[in-house]
Amino acid sequence: xxxxxxxxxxxxxxxxxxxxxxxxxxxxxxIAEHLREHGFRVLxxxxxAEAVELLAADTPVDVVFTDIEIPHRVxxxxxxxxxxxxxxxxxxxxxxxxxxxxxxxxxxxxxxxxFRKPYRLSEIAECIRAMLIDKSG
Numbered sequence: 158x159x160x161x162x163x164x165x166x167x168x169x170x171x172x173x174x175x176x177x178x179x180x181x182x183x184x185x186x187x188i189a190e191h192l193r194e195h196g197f198r199v200l201x202x203x204x205x206a207e208a209v210e211l212l213a214a215d216t217p218v219d220v221v222f223t224d225i226e227i228p229h230r231v232x233x234x235x236x237x238x239x240x241x242x243x244x245x246x247x248x249x250x251x252x253x254x255x256x257x258x259x260x261x262x263x264x265x266x267x268x269x270x271x272f273r274k275p276y277r278l279s280e281i282a283e284c285i286r287a288m289l290i291d292k293s294g
Contacts, residue, residue: 172198173289176216178208178223178236188222191278197285205231209239218247219292220285225253237269248288252276 175197179185182203189199200218202208204227212218221240225233233251240247254274270284 170198172196173219173285174198174200174217175285176200176202176208176211176218176221176223178202178205178221178227178233180204180224180227184224188278188281192222192282192285195282197282203227204229205233205236208236212240212243212245212247220248220250220288222250222281222285223252225251226255246292248292250281250284250288 173196175192177185177189177192177199178201179188180203185201185203189201192199200211200216202211205223206229208221208223209231212221221236223233223236227233231239233253237249237251240249249269250272251269252272252274270288272281272284
């Protein structure tokens with residue numbers, strides 16, 4: 158019953174939804190708060206498995222923002238591949254402190270963007286807006 162109510166509430170909220178996947182709670186909190194302040198509805202996951210669970214449940218998500226190096230079996234690259242294989246047309250922003258991760262992202266799919274840590278929160282919000290425009294047009 159709670160899940161049905163949550164789905165109705167999420168559907169009624171027309172703001173673009175961003176799924177933030179980050180295991181570092183302070184980083185996740187900072188990006189989530191910044192995005193909320195910029196008008197986005199934010200869902201949070203502490204690891205890739207939680208993100209897959211949300212997406213597999215058909216939770217409305219417009220953009221995924223994920224760290225590449227998150228714990229457990231589903232890291233950011235694996236999450237990106239899962240999104241691509243599941244035929245979900247969700248743009249993805251990946252982030253990492255490692256430069257080598259940028260090349261890995263380029264070799265996987267074209268609808269993903271990469272930001273090297275540390276990044277500016279304002280750049281992330283701008284990138285999400287641009288991805289939403291590209292997705293709708």
